[in-house]
Amino acid sequence: MSTIEAKLQEIGLPLPVAPPAVGSYIPVVRSGYLVITSGQLPFVGKEIAFKGKLGAELHEQDGWNAARLCVVNALAQIKGCVGSLEKISRIIRVEGYVHSAPGFQNQPKVLNGASELLLELFGEAGRHTRIALGVAEMPLNAAVQLCVWAEVTG
Amino acid sequence: MSTIEAKLQEIGLPLPVAPPAVGSYIPVVRSGYLVITSGQLPFVGKEIAFKGKLGAELHEQDGWNAARLCVVNALAQIKGCVGSLEKISRIIRVEGYVHSAPGFQNQPKVLNGASELLLELFGEAGRHTRIALGVAEMPLNAAVQLCVWAEVTG
Amino acid sequence: MSTIEAKLQEIGLPLPVAPPAVGSYIPVVRSGYLVITSGQLPFVGKEIAFKGKLGAELHEQDGWNAARLCVVNALAQIKGCVGSLEKISRIIRVEGYVHSAPGFQNQPKVLNGASELLLELFGEAGRHTRIALGVAEMPLNAAVQLCVWAEVTG
Numbered sequence: 001m002s003t004i005e006a007k008l009q010e011i012g013l014p015l016p017v018a019p020p021a022v023g024s025y026i027p028v029v030r031s032g033y034l035v036i037t038s039g040q041l042p043f044v045g046k047e048i049a050f051k052g053k054l055g056a057e058l059h060e061q062d063g064w065n066a067a068r069l070c071v072v073n074a075l076a077q078i079k080g081c082v083g084s085l086e087k088i089s090r091i092i093r094v095e096g097y098v099h100s101a102p103g104f105q106n107q108p109k110v111l112n113g114a115s116e117l118l119l120e121l122f123g124e125a126g127r128h129t130r131i132a133l134g135v136a137e138m139p140l141n142a143a144v145q146l147c148v149w150a151e152v153t154g
Numbered sequence: 155m156s157t158i159e160a161k162l163q164e165i166g167l168p169l170p171v172a173p174p175a176v177g178s179y180i181p182v183v184r185s186g187y188l189v190i191t192s193g194q195l196p197f198v199g200k201e202i203a204f205k206g207k208l209g210a211e212l213h214e215q216d217g218w219n220a221a222r223l224c225v226v227n228a229l230a231q232i233k234g235c236v237g238s239l240e241k242i243s244r245i246i247r248v249e250g251y252v253h254s255a256p257g258f259q260n261q262p263k264v265l266n267g268a269s270e271l272l273l274e275l276f277g278e279a280g281r282h283t284r285i286a287l288g289v290a291e292m293p294l295n296a297a298v299q300l301c302v303w304a305e306v307t308g
Numbered sequence: 309m310s311t312i313e314a315k316l317q318e319i320g321l322p323l324p325v326a327p328p329a330v331g332s333y334i335p336v337v338r339s340g341y342l343v344i345t346s347g348q349l350p351f352v353g354k355e356i357a358f359k360g361k362l363g364a365e366l367h368e369q370d371g372w373n374a375a376r377l378c379v380v381n382a383l384a385q386i387k388g389c390v391g392s393l394e395k396i397s398r399i400i401r402v403e404g405y406v407h408s409a410p411g412f413q414n415q416p417k418v419l420n421g422a423s424e425l426l427l428e429l430f431g432e433a434g435r436h437t438r439i440a441l442g443v444a445e446m447p448l449n450a451a452v453q454l455c456v457w458a459e460v461t462g
Contacts, residue, residue: 023262024269025284029246031188031305034339036247039285092337093344097287100445107447108331115332130333131347131455133405134445137254137288139261147285151339177416178423179438183400185342185459190401193439251441291408291442293415301439 004075004085004121011120013072018080019043028077033089035150037077039097041142042069050143054134055104063098063143067113070146075121082152091118091128093149099142100134107132114146158229158239158275165274167226170199172234182231187243189304191231193251195296196223204297208288209258217252217297221267224300229275236306245272245282247303253296254288261286268300312383312393312429319428321380324353326388336385341397343458345385347405349450350377358451362442363412371406371451375421378454383429390460399426399436401457407450408442415440422454 005015018027028037042050042065050066052058058066079085096111098104111132118126128149138145159169172181182191196204196219204220206212212220233239250265252258265286272280282303292299313323326335336345350358350373358374360366366374387393404419406412419440426434436457446453 024266024273024281025248026281027283029283031246036283038283039287092339094333095285097285098445102444104445105447105449107445112332119332127332127334129335129337129344129346131403131405131453132447133347133443133453134447135287136256136290136444137252137258137261139259139286139288141259145285145287147283178420178427178435179402180435181437183437185400190437192437193441249439251439289441290410290444291406291412291415293413293440293442295413299439299441 002084002086007121008072013068015072016076018076028081030081033151035078035081035152037074037148039145039147040070040073041140042066042144043073044069048140048142051141052143053099053101054110054143055101058143060106060109063110064113066143067111067146068117070144071114071117071148074146074148078150087152087154088150089153090125090151091122091148092151094128094130095147096130096132097135097145099138104134107134110144156239161275162226167222169226170230172230182235184235187305189232189235189306191228191302193299193301194224194227195294196220196298197227198223202294202296205295206297207253207255208264208297209255212297214260214263217264218267220297221265221300222271224298225268225271225302228300228302232304241306241308242304243307244279244305245276245302246305248282248284249301250284250286251289251299253292253298258288261288264298310392310394315429316380321376323380323387324384326384336389338389341459343386343389343460345382345456347453347455348378348381349448350374350452351381352377356448356450359449360451361407361409362418362451363409366451368414368417371418372421374451375419375454376425378452379422379425379456382454382456386458395460395462396458397461398433398459399430399456400459402436402438403455404438404440405443405453407446407452412442415442418452
């Protein structure tokens with residue numbers, strides 16, 4: 001188990017096995033030293049753990065937790081692609097989309113769930129650029145969708 | 155005519171000539187072996203073929219067809235950039251934005267129109283990562299907006 | 309002062325000092341010859357200069373001006389990353405998100421504020437690809453959010 005995986009276990013977010021590609025697209029791609037995931041949803045197993053809109057059914061803390069789950073799922077996909085999380089040399093970008101009810105504008109706080117986890121796991125190498133948007137409608141009614149871009153070695 | 159273009163013709167979606175750049179931005183850029191299009195709309199000639207929101211004026215099948223048209227227009231732009239669709243070695247990412255009425259959450263099914271067409275045209279090399287978002291308002295009232303990222307050779 | 313900075317000064321948009329990274333993410337990243345900013349908001353100092361939705365509180369011209377401010381802030385971040393705007397060899401992509409009230413579909417005109425400024429500053433090297441989306445909710449109630457991708461030398 002990599003040290004990153006051990007940290008995840010320790011904080012109660014054990015790395016799942018990356019679900020295989022379903023349908024006509026793939027969950028992760030590598031191009032040179034860049035690895036980019038598809039949009040990740042807050043799945044736990046086959047269920048979306050946080051459904052609904054921030055500012056309506058969901059509280060900020062729910063969104064924060066959903067964003068963490070999206071990161072865990074993204075890391076599972078990156079491991080599936082490159083073999084080990086130890087090959088990640090840097091996280092370079094997070095694209096964060098928050099399912100938002102009218103008037104909800106705390107997307108950054110929600111996405112801090114993702115950003116802070118990456119920082120906790122990777123230290124300075126986890127500091128990334130970010131976009132933070134509120135979207136009106138989300139696949140499967142998920143609270144958050146998130147793409148992670150990483151640089152890898154080897 | 156490339157074999158990809160022949161396939162497009164066969165399925166009734168002949169490749170248009172890429173419209174020239176209009177205004178202050180360009181429809182496609184190459185950086186190294188990566189080609190990225192601007193957001194493509196479901197134009198047929200100078201008209202948007204599918205206008206309105208999914209879940210309101212438009213049915214899922216309309217969106218699916220709109221997503222296919224966006225792919226065709228993206229491929230026309232990539233051909234305009236690199237000379238031939240045969241130079242595409244892999245499709246790596248599709249960014250899909252679906253004009254969605256409140257409560258519409260089948261963005262993935264709509265965008266399967268794009269993903270399945272890419273798979274049909276390029277085989278395994280057409281499998282890409284994807285983001286799928288529902289957006290509230292879209293330029294020109296278009297049903298779908300889509301960016302395609304491809305790796306090219308030569 | 310670089311010639312780009314002199315031009316900005318001349319048109320009344322002097323380059324600010326890039327605000328330092330706050331919180332758990334960073335404002336700009338370099339990967340090889342590519343520099344990508346985080347989503348930039350229309351800050352002037354510590355204040356968002358244009359708040360609200362296009363098509364409601366704000367007019368198209370407000371959005372156009374907000375988009376220009378986002379570009380200026382993006383350039384400040386790029387300078388902070390690579391040392392000088394003279395190192396920018398090309399602008400390759402603008403991701404533009406416009407805070408839109410129901411029915412507002414002139415996102416492209418709003419984002420022309422960004423695109424035209426880049427063209428004015430960098431000439432042909434400022435021509436970029438673009439996505440233009442209307443989003444329902446925006447962090448800090450900002451009118452526009454914008455990412456700039458640039459190629460740099462040296």
